Amino acid sequence: MSRVVVAGTGLIPFGKHPEQSIAPMSVAAASAALRDAGVGVRDIDAVYFGNAAAGLLTGQEMVRGQAALRKLGLSGQPVFNIENACASSSSAFFLAWSAVLAGQFDCVLVVGAEKFLHPDKSVTSLALSSAVDQDELAETRQRLGSHASSIFMDLYAERVRAYASRTGATPEDFANVAVKTRAAGVANPNAFIRSPAAREEVLSSRMISEPLTMLMCAPNADGAAAVVLCSEEFARRRGNGEVYVRSCVVTSGIADRESEGIVERAAIKAYEQAGIGPQDVDVVELHDATTPAELWLYEMLGLCGPDQGPDFFRKGSTALGGRVPVNPSGGMLCRGHPVGASGLAQVCELADQIRGRSGERQKQGARVGLAENSGGRVGRESAAAVVTILSS
Numbered sequence: 001m002s003r004v005v006v007a008g009t010g011l012i013p014f015g016k017h018p019e020q021s022i023a024p025m026s027v028a029a030a031s032a033a034l035r036d037a038g039v040g041v042r043d044i045d046a047v048y049f050g051n052a053a054a055g056l057l058t059g060q061e062m063v064r065g066q067a068a069l070r071k072l073g074l075s076g077q078p079v080f081n082i083e084n085a086c087a088s089s090s091s092a093f094f095l096a097w098s099a100v101l102a103g104q105f106d107c108v109l110v111v112g113a114e115k116f117l118h119p120d121k122s123v124t125s126l127a128l129s130s131a132v133d134q135d136e137l138a139e140t141r142q143r144l145g146s147h148a149s150s151i152f153m154d155l156y157a158e159r160v161r162a163y164a165s166r167t168g169a170t171p172e173d174f175a176n177v178a179v180k181t182r183a184a185g186v187a188n189p190n191a192f193i194r195s196p197a198a199r200e201e202v203l204s205s206r207m208i209s210e211p212l213t214m215l216m217c218a219p220n221a222d223g224a225a226a227v228v229l230c231s232e233e234f235a236r237r238r239g240n241g242e243v244y245v246r247s248c249v250v251t252s253g254i255a256d257r258e259s260e261g262i263v264e265r266a267a268i269k270a271y272e273q274a275g276i277g278p279q280d281v282d283v284v285e286l287h288d289a290t291t292p293a294e295l296w297l298y299e300m301l302g303l304c305g306p307d308q309g310p311d312f313f314r315k316g317s318t319a320l321g322g323r324v325p326v327n328p329s330g331g332m333l334c335r336g337h338p339v340g341a342s343g344l345a346q347v348c349e350l351a352d353q354i355r356g357r358s359g360e361r362q363k364q365g366a367r368v369g370l371a372e373n374s375g376g377r378v379g380r381e382s383a384a385a386v387v388t389i390l391s392s
Contacts, residue, residue, distance in 0.1 A: 003012075004100045004391060005235040006243040007107070007228045008037025009348040014223035014336035015192040016117055017201045025224035026068040026113040029341075033226035040237055041072060044228075048096040050089030051340040052375070053127040058115055068113055076232040083340075085131040085376025086287070087250075088112060089225065090142045090343025090386035092246045094365040096229050106234045111222035112344035116337075124220060127339075128152055131376040131383065133255070145389030148278060152289075152319060153217065155377060157209035159260075160292040164211070166280040169295055169310040171211045175202035177291035178215050180319050182385065185379035187360035192221050216291040221336025225344040227351075241350045246368070246389040247273035253381030263372060270370075270387040271302070278302035281324055281389075282366040283353045285346035287374050296328070301372060301387075303374025320361060328353065328361040343373035343386060350390050367392045 010032025012025055025174065026049075032122025059096050060067055067078040084091040089112025096110045118124045129151050149216060163169060179199055188366040197215055205215040235241040249269040271277055278301060286297045295309035303310035312318070318326035329335055329349040332342055350369030352358045368391045378385025 002101070003232045003359065004097050005230050005232055005241050006245060006347070007039065007230045007235055007238070007240045007352050008033045008035070008154060009034055009227050011163045011190055011225035011341070011345055011348050012033070012223060013190045013192070014221040014338055014341070014345070017222040020222070022058060022060070022068045022113050023071065023087060025222065027072050028292035029113070029224035029226040030069060030072055030109060030111050033228045033368070036090055037228035039107060039228060041074060042341070043079055043107050044074070044109045046096070046099065046108045047074065048082060048092040048108060048110045049079060050082045050110070050228070050344065051114060052088045053084055053114065053116065053339060056127045056130060057118055057123060065111065065308045068116045069111065075309050083307050084375060084384045086339050087343055087373050087384040087386050088340040088375070090166035090346070090371070090373040090388065091250055091384065093227065093344060093347060093388065094250045094386060095193070097248050100229050100231055102267055103231070107228065107230040107274065109226065109228055111224065111226045112341040114340035115222050116220050116339055117222050118256070119342045131135045133378045136379070153209040153212060156290050156293070157212050160211060160290070161220065163296055164291060167310055169292065171203060171311050172199065173295065174211065174216050174291045175199045175295050177313065178202045181288065181291070181327055181331050181333045183184070184320055184328050184361055185334025190328045190334065191330045192219060193334040195329070208369040212290055218289050218332035218389065220339040221338045223336060223338035223345070224339045225340045225365040227344060227347055227350050232297070242392060243354045243390055244392070246276070246391045248386065248388045250384065250386050253376070253378040253383045255379035255381070260381050262381045263297065263374060266385045266387040267301050267372070270389050274389045276368065276389070280369050281370045283328060283350065283369045284324060284326045284372070285329060285331070285349050285369070286326060288327060289335050291333065295325060297372060325363050328358065328363060339375070345370070346371035346373060347388060347390070354390060356392050
């Protein structure tokens with residue numbers, strides 16, 4: 001079977017971009033990916049556009065990709081608009097990869113973009129709360145005593161407390177994850193936050209929802225990322241074939257489950273599809289909306305055994321220079337979290353790692369990279385999870 005190649009990547013620095021709409025950010029990221037791939041707009045057979053909340057935040061409810069990329073110079077190629085909460089652009093990546101793998105297209109463009117920061121913070125909060133099953137929202141708020149502005153952090157905090165009780169993980173561990181991630185983010189020129197933080201600084205920052213402090217939580221951001229995918233035959237003709245998609249799996253949450261298993265289900269299928277195991281992974285980008293999530297995601301991805309996340313971290317296994325660096329980009333904690341762009345930004349980082357162009361944050365000899373991106377909420381599970389494996 002022909003393989004699919006990550007031919008080019010592009011992104012703009014995530015952060016506050018009050019002067020820009022989604023359109024210039026999207027065009028800038030897409031143009032960078034096209035240049036990196038050495039292809040032109042006319043080479044693109046189709047576009048997959050991931051965005052979560054433009055309808056609520058900008059009023060662009062429909063034809064989001066067509067509007068965002070109107071100045072790119074497309075000439076009638078099909079544009080597919082994908083929304084899947086925080087997993088929007090990674091879901092778009094999955095659909096684009098599937099189409100190229102099936103032989104439907106030779107070369108496609110995937111873009112993830114979000115204008116997420118709004119002058120009225122309540123509008124951003126409303127957008128975030130829309131990623132929860134609305135039929136369950138009132139019941140969930142009543143159970144947790146949450147308001148619209150805190151529903152996701154309160155859900156995270158509830159899970160963090162249960163995890164800490166079960167594993168012995170401490171607030172100091174959660175703060176140390178932030179210290180590790182901030183140290184990596186310093187070396188990423190595209191990160192929103194590029195300053196180190198000491199453990200006491202993390203612990204003493206403003207409490208969001210016990211035990212989560214502000215510096216344990218990923219900041220909302222604006223931004224865009226893009227990837228060019230092409231068939232192996234197309235890449236061979238263009239002399240481009242350094243990074244391949246080994247697998248990509250999307251799973252949806254099961255509303256009546258009592259515990260979260262969605263990421264494990266996606267990871268198991270992704271490893272099987274790629275023909276490798278967790279021990280073969282060299283570098284990981286995962287969904288660190290909060291720092292404690294990194295610890296339990298180690299376990300869900302099979303990097304360590306059940307309830308061993310804290311010990312795995314304490315050994316330095318996931319730091320820069322460790323056995324399997326996790327979030328060398330600085331993760332969402334430093335890169336920022338423009339919801340519809342975050343998953344694709346992970347893919348960009350892994351492709352850079354495999355191509356050996358990540359500078360001070362480079363994992364030497366990286367050949368296999370894994371990205372995990374999830375989003376939304378149904379019952380006790382995330383609404384969607386995507387696990388992608390790239391390799392040289």
